[in-house]
Amino acid sequence: MQPRIAIPTDTLTKATNIINERNAAFAPRPLIEAVLKSGGVPVFFPSVAPELAASYLDLFDGIIFAGGADVEPIFFNEEPHLKLGPTYLKRDRFEVALLKETVTANKAIMGICRGMQLINIALGGSVYQDLSEDPRQTLKHSQDAPGNLPSHHINVAPESRLFKLTGRRAYVNSHHQALHQIAPGLHVTARADDQVPEAVESVSSDQILAVQWHPENMFKHDPSSQTCLPTCSSEPRPGVKNKTSYKERKSLHRPETQTVKTFLYRTNHFAS
16 A cells, blocks of 8 residues: 655635636645655645644645745744745645644654745744845855756755765755744754755654755656655554555565655555
8 A cells, every 4th residue: 555645735826817726726746746756645635724634634644744835924923024935824824733733643744845944833943034034044045046956065964864865965956944943852954054954853753854955846857856755664653553564565665666765754654
């Protein structure tokens, strides 16, 4: 059985005369393809009332909080900065609630760009609303190069899980915000040369791994990005019952899927 990877969707907010596209839910195509090629089955959740978040827990094994609009600064007790990008409060409210429910349910969590920021904020941290606020910044993080190409390097902590996937020095693409205060329960496991945080992991478990860049956009051509998205594993997450048989697990351990390791831990880590 392939792992079901939840992707909370973005929303088309631009005005349109096509009625079916008004506030339509969508997920980034490169992320869909990366999950499929990594052996997962993508499952999409539109932004709904946060009270419904718990109802989704039985529908997925692991979750990826993807990129998109900036998170509303009200979630970390700030007013909007002059350079804050577009926001969408309905998505923020739903994803914050879903993240908290997923943490409690002990399911594997990955964050990409906005997703990393949302995880940090939901767990009690904050972000610089624009990198111009961050006194550490000396590199160009908001790249003008195409988004499927890398633009700067990061340094990965040797003791981290990320190190096992990317090595000490990785070449990644960019972003316009950065983590400020790190949430309790998270720690920084990669930084750019100017010390801007580029990845975080959970401290006391293997549940959360989040990155500031977009590995899915470079997935097609970049081997290091192919190690950053879901595939399979032989060990269930602690405290989570595994519904996948040993025979099924063995069938998933093909060389082509083993090369696509995961931030989220692989198939049976998602099994609930």
